Amino acid sequence: MTQTLQDMATSGRMEIRDLSITYRKPKSDEVFTAVDGVSLTIEKGSFVTIVGSSGCGKSTLLLAMAGLIPKASGVITLGGLEVTKPGRDRAMVFQDASLLPWRTVHGNVRFALELQRWKRDDIDERALRYVRMVGLGAFADYHPHQLSGGMRQRVNIARALCVDPDVLLMDEPFGALDAQTREVMCDELLRIWERDKKTAVFVTHAIDEAIFLGDRVVVMGRNPGHVRDVIEIDLPRPRTNAMLDSAAFVEYRRRLREYIAADLAALQMVEALV
Amino acid sequence: MTAITSTQGTVAGEGRTFLFKRYYRPIVSTLAVLGFLLLWEVAVTLGWVNGRFTSQPTQIYRAALVIFAEDDFGWHCGVSFVSFALGFAMALAVSIPLGLYLGVSRWGRLFLEPPLMALYTAPRIVLLPILIVWLGIGLASKVAIVFLGAVFPIMVNTMAGVRGADHRLATAARAFGATPMDIFLKVLVPGSLPAILMGVRLGVGRGVLSVVIGEMFVSEAGIGHQIMTYGQALQFSKLLVYAFTISLFGYGLTVAVRMLEDRIRNWRPSS
Ligand SMILES: Nc1ncnc2c1ncn2[C@@H]1O[C@H](COP(=O)(O)OP(=O)(O)OP(=O)(O)O)[C@@H](O)[C@H]1O
Ligand SMILES: [Mg+2]
Numbered sequence: 001m002t003q004t005l006q007d008m009a010t011s012g013r014m015e016i017r018d019l020s021i022t023y024r025k026p027k028s029d030e031v032f033t034a035v036d037g038v039s040l041t042i043e044k045g046s047f048v049t050i051v052g053s054s055g056c057g058k059s060t061l062l063l064a065m066a067g068l069i070p071k072a073s074g075v076i077t078l079g080g081l082e083v084t085k086p087g088r089d090r091a092m093v094f095q096d097a098s099l100l101p102w103r104t105v106h107g108n109v110r111f112a113l114e115l116q117r118w119k120r121d122d123i124d125e126r127a128l129r130y131v132r133m134v135g136l137g138a139f140a141d142y143h144p145h146q147l148s149g150g151m152r153q154r155v156n157i158a159r160a161l162c163v164d165p166d167v168l169l170m171d172e173p174f175g176a177l178d179a180q181t182r183e184v185m186c187d188e189l190l191r192i193w194e195r196d197k198k199t200a201v202f203v204t205h206a207i208d209e210a211i212f213l214g215d216r217v218v219v220m221g222r223n224p225g226h227v228r229d230v231i232e233i234d235l236p237r238p239r240t241n242a243m244l245d246s247a248a249f250v251e252y253r254r255r256l257r258e259y260i261a262a263d264l265a266a267l268q269m270v271e272a273l274v
Numbered sequence: 275m276t277a278i279t280s281t282q283g284t285v286a287g288e289g290r291t292f293l294f295k296r297y298y299r300p301i302v303s304t305l306a307v308l309g310f311l312l313l314w315e316v317a318v319t320l321g322w323v324n325g326r327f328t329s330q331p332t333q334i335y336r337a338a339l340v341i342f343a344e345d346d347f348g349w350h351c352g353v354s355f356v357s358f359a360l361g362f363a364m365a366l367a368v369s370i371p372l373g374l375y376l377g378v379s380r381w382g383r384l385f386l387e388p389p390l391m392a393l394y395t396a397p398r399i400v401l402l403p404i405l406i407v408w409l410g411i412g413l414a415s416k417v418a419i420v421f422l423g424a425v426f427p428i429m430v431n432t433m434a435g436v437r438g439a440d441h442r443l444a445t446a447a448r449a450f451g452a453t454p455m456d457i458f459l460k461v462l463v464p465g466s467l468p469a470i471l472m473g474v475r476l477g478v479g480r481g482v483l484s485v486v487i488g489e490m491f492v493s494e495a496g497i498g499h500q501i502m503t504y505g506q507a508l509q510f511s512k513l514l515v516y517a518f519t520i521s522l523f524g525y526g527l528t529v530a531v532r533m534l535e536d537r538i539r540n541w542r543p544s545s
Pocket of ligand 1: 023026032034052053055056057058059060061
């Protein structure tokens with residue numbers, strides 16, 4: 001009994017302590033520190049967005065949370081357990097090109113269930129349910145190349161949600177989409193997320209997107225990648241498009257822009273020096 | 275979109291254009307062949323070329339009737355077919371697993387790629403004398419030469435297919451907890467199927483060529499043997515009957531593999 005209570009309190013809560021990640025530099029034995037000394041707590045059921053200029057280590061951080069790349073130092077725990085490899089408690093939405101081109105929409109969603117060894121008899125139906133949930137019921141038999149970019153990302157989201165993860169990791173899922181489609185997709189993502197409030201981590205370049213979606217916005221800086229600030233977004237849910245023009249939103253936007261601008265200025269100075 | 279229109283009834287009149295659209299490839303190809311045969315026939319009759327060396331469609335037709343009646347035609351075809359089928363089956367059984375293995379294993383490539391590539395690029399006909407010494411004149415040598423002809427294109431293409439697979443798909447699969455075996459079976463193998471089939475198609479061509487060459491030198495029967503015999507006797511019409519037979523066989527098989535490729539490729543944007 002105490003065990004289950006504890007599970008309920010901690011499953012879906014992610015803790016990152018002093019995380020550093022290094023890559024080997026191409027064609028040399030030197031290492032490159034992509035992420036350095038990152039500590040972050042992501043509460044169960046919260047929606048956390050990560051912004052930062054290109055190359056500051058957002059994807060790297062997310063890949064580490066997914067357990068797809070090794071850590072140089074530090075720990076990541078999820079629900080109290082250390083994350084060392086991919087697991088059923090997490091699912092990832094990639095930016096693009098992660099659907100199997102030879103499988104249909106339904107087949108791609110089913111793929112995730114197959115990999116996680118869900119019981120054979122109900123995976124077809126479960127996959128179809130999630131295809132419908134993202135509004136692609138009529139396209140279940142289409143192949144990825146027959147879909148628009150937005151539709152493909154819906155499939156990616158359906159695939160990640162259908163395995164019922166505790167944490168949903170999204171790496172610029174709407175990065176390749178045009179501004180209008182992005183807005184629609186954000187609304188939709190929130191609508192789906194409001195249902196069961198899974199812990200969500202969402203990487204983006206777009207400041208408005210980060211504020212609109214997030215309970216908290218993590219601002220990352222570069223050289224090496226680190227957390228500069230974590231901004232609580234105190235806007236009520238459900239979020240509406242009207243909030244985009246509210247005084248509070250404008251203020252958040254201003255603060256975030258300043259961070260990013262400072263980061264870019266620093267980068268230009270470094271580049272001017274070398 | 276074409277899938278939708280093709281299953282729905284069309285307005286009267288549109289039907290004929292639709293039929294033409296659907297069958298224009300075979301129609302155009304058939305017309306091209308007929309045109310060529312006609313030109314050939316006329317060129318010999320009008321004395322543009324010497325029919326003694328080029329033969330003529332009508333002469334070939336007459337030669338064919340003679341061959342069907344007196345030449346044990348079916349038996350020669352059967353002999354060739356058995357050598358081809360055995361050699362090709364062995365090639366498939368070896369090349370696909372080996373190609374898949376070499377595609378995923380760096381060590382395998384380090385060890386096996388240099389000798390295999392040397393064999394691939396060397397003209398395999400130079401091995402024929404050695405094969406004869408090893409295996410004697412007859413079926414075994416022919417099967418071996420077909421095997422050697424077909425095995426490399428299939429293997430090399432399979433390997434290239436696996437190596438060229440989109441690694442992002444494998445990463446995505448791993449994110450969902452895929453085991454290495456899952457990735458191999460559900461990502462790499464289906465992803466390289468088009469390349470494998472392309473290799474098979476090239477292998478068919480090589481295999482057919484090999485069976486004919488093999489029979490020219492190491493056989494007492496078969497299509498290649500008959501071609502050699504009639505060639506030495508300067509009976510080109512009869513030679514061409516056998517040449518067409520083997521071409522038709524190779525072409526038919528190639529088309530069959532093509533159709534399989536098209537079926538499997540239906541997930542690809544049509545080019
Ligand atoms: N596989 C790798 N090998 C070596 N260096 C890498 C590798 N992946 C990323 N890096 C480096 O790590 C740094 C951070 O990369 P990362 O992809 O995490 O950035 P990002 O913040 O996601 O950028 P973007 O917003 O453009 O996607 C970059 O400088 C990049 O060059
Ligand atoms: Mg990135």
